[in-house]
């Protein structure tokens with residue numbers, strides 16, 4: 001059967017490929033440790049699970065969750081409170097918030113809602129691979145904006161050719177950044193609003209790591225920038241702060257016209273989010289802010305361990321201030337892929353090659369700290385043994 005041509009432009013999804021490789025090695029009896037995927041292993045807090053269990057017993061919640069097309073109003077109200085408390089951002093739950101099946105869904109629907117065929121869509125390189133796929137599936141043309149270490153991994157708007165910016169109708173960004181761990185500043189966000197306003201570019205600021213920042217780094221939302229709501233939306237998610245990756249719950253917040261347009265796409269695509277998941281999400285936002293802090297402590301300790309080991313094998317760099325990733329320069333004389341392959345072949349430790357995130361990812365690998373402490377320790381011991389001269 002012939003399938004749509006646009007699918008041929010989309011490279012295989014990185015993590016699906018990695019999972020296949022890992023599963024094959026495991027089937028061969030190899031003790032593989034994967035540091036490749038950002039998916040917390042610790043359980044979702046009990047209060048959230050209890051809420052899911054209790055609300056899922058109510059038959060009213062077994063029906064289509066279509067009473068309110070933007071997601072349950074109670075959930076959207078709680079998101080509004082969360083944004084007010086955590087970021088000082090005021091949002092109207094009726095018009096400026098939309099419940100999502102994870103922020104990844106939002107990336108896709110944002111493109112369908114905003115982009116016309118052949119429109120340019122700006123995205124960072126390195127960048128989260130799902131952006132490219134969403135742009136291509138939506139008929140847009142991805143344009144890579146390099147983000148480089150010397151600029152704190154932030155785009156330099158002056159370097160984007162004006163004719164490209166003029167043809168662009170949308171842009172994806174995310175800080176705290178996957179894969180580099182870099183964080184944005186308010187100064188940068190203000191510049192982003194100005195750039196978007198100048199060229200009429202709709203910003204999709206994808207912010208699922210907004211809560212995962214280390215001591216000394218401010219929690220920042222794009223919507224804190226003056227005029228942000230005029231030019232875009234922010235996607236956020238319960239996946240990373242509450243260890244709820246598998247639950248699939250997120251939100252789009254900001255520009256009411258974009259929210260209405262994305263809502264229209266959603267109405268015609270799915271029939272909403274299972275109500276008990278939204279009730280559980282309300283519980284998370286109301287009760288579990290301290291859980292995020294506990295996880296950040298844990299990631300901080302793991303980060304120290306990884307940095308110590310990397311230093312021992314001659315790899316030193318400024319650690320990122322956000323996310324649970326380390327964007328690690330590879331040893332001199334090796335490419336990202338060579339380093340990744342040697343790690344896999346000699347130590348059975350899996351990391352993500354930087355080039356999987358774009359050409360400017362060359363020279364780096366991404367390590368995720370979302371593995372149990374004992375496994376990270378074991379991985380670090382293997383790496384030290386292999387690379388220590």
Ligand SMILES: Cc1ncc(COP(=O)(O)O)c(C=O)c1O
Nearest residue numbers: 102103104128174178237239250
């Ligand atoms: C930058 C970025 N956006 C979106 C997502 C997807 O998040 P969600 O689970 O909310 O769909 C991820 C997950 O790794 C991510 O790194």
